[in-house]
Amino acid sequence: MKYVKIALYCLLAVFIMARACPAQEQEKSNSQKRAERIMALEERFAAASQEGKTIKGVLIEGNSLFNGTVDIRTKPYGKPYTEAELKNALRSAERNSKVFLITKDGTLYYPTVKQGEADSESMGGYRFERMISYDQKDRKVLPWATLTPLVGREIEVLGIVYPGYGCVKGLYIEAVKFEGEYIRGQGK
């Protein structure tokens, strides 16, 4: 019985070592790769922003927009909802109703995955890279964001625009930037 126990421990040790060693090596290179990728993304974002190639718009919840429950045309840009409407819009968005981006000139964008990805998921489950300042980095602000908490707020997007359908354009989001906290009151 003693040998069975020893054998079992050896087996466990082999399993753990086999998984842990390559993972550690890979983690380092992946970590470096990620840092490089983020740096390149930050540079591209800054350059695109300076050239006016990023898209600035307000995130709008789709159901209330398309069924006319909320008429954003009567609202000032950047303040599409009243407090009560915002509450409903946020709740609908977290229940997976679609979220759109509307710019100051009224162009409507449908956030989507990269062209060619036939098998995809709801955009509400995606984390997007968030462009944060050095000060925010020091304050350990989350380097990513999702769309739902940002409904009703203005964001700046680096991405690829697709022709879409009708008047609605497709938008593949590479990175987002926005003022204030990702989650209100949580310092994130």
Place this chain on the structure above:
Amino acid sequence: MATKKIISMKSIFYTVVSLVWIFGLSAIGHITMVLIEKNNPAIKYDFAWWCAIVGILALYSTRWMKSDGWQSFTGCLAGLSVWFAMEYSLMYGGHDMGVTYTWNGSYPEYRLMKWTYMLFIIVFLYLLYQESVRCNLIFYLRRKLRLMRGAIATGKIDNYGPRTFFEYVMVTWAFYVLLMIGYDENLFGMYSWYIYTLFFVSFSLFFYLTYKLLGYDRFGANLRYAIPTVTILWNDVEVLSKWGMLKEPWVHINWPIMSVIIGGFVISTYLIVKDLRTKKQGMIEVKDITMKDN
């Protein structure tokens, strides 16, 4: 359940080491998941399967362990491993079904976990009536609610491994469900009376449980009772983070703080292993429940 003893320097040492070890284990578990998500999310489901396999094998290995200390130690690690797999399975489910993040920041996997509350109630009801269960809380409920027809459970426990494993999983599950119900803005919300109550009850219970923990002076019992003690404190950590008053070092990858936690974990692991190896002939508790305790 171990027999209660007088508080001594020895019991204080065992309590502190157990608390540090369980806290470190939870923190390291969290940062592992965060690092995988950040650096190599492609491996996360493979990692989950390996965690499940290693956890089940570790649990199986307790069959050959003679001391309740080793059984509890291994059972705890097995519980954490399988809980990893559980969280990743919900993550996969959330991804597969397109579950979104909530507007107050809750993750899809935890939104799914919230709706396991009825399953949790079913399991808890079973435990409540399962005569061989020796959990203090369940004993208390049995007595107060007059649930048992005969005498409460007594007798020898041969293997604490599976019990510790199950305790780790159940305690973690219970507190996640309680928190997620509270965070749901459609039910209570993160600034509701429910969350405030949970915060203050958890804070108070942590001290009460630590006081009770001081009555045990062996790593078997201490480790087992440190699980709910630390996990109940973890509620407060989670709530403070949700309120924006605390930046969890394992979520925001604060290496200076994490180094201290990892250091504490390594030292406590060394002390536990050293102690358990010294007491090779550690006995399994025979008199598990004494009526005078109740």
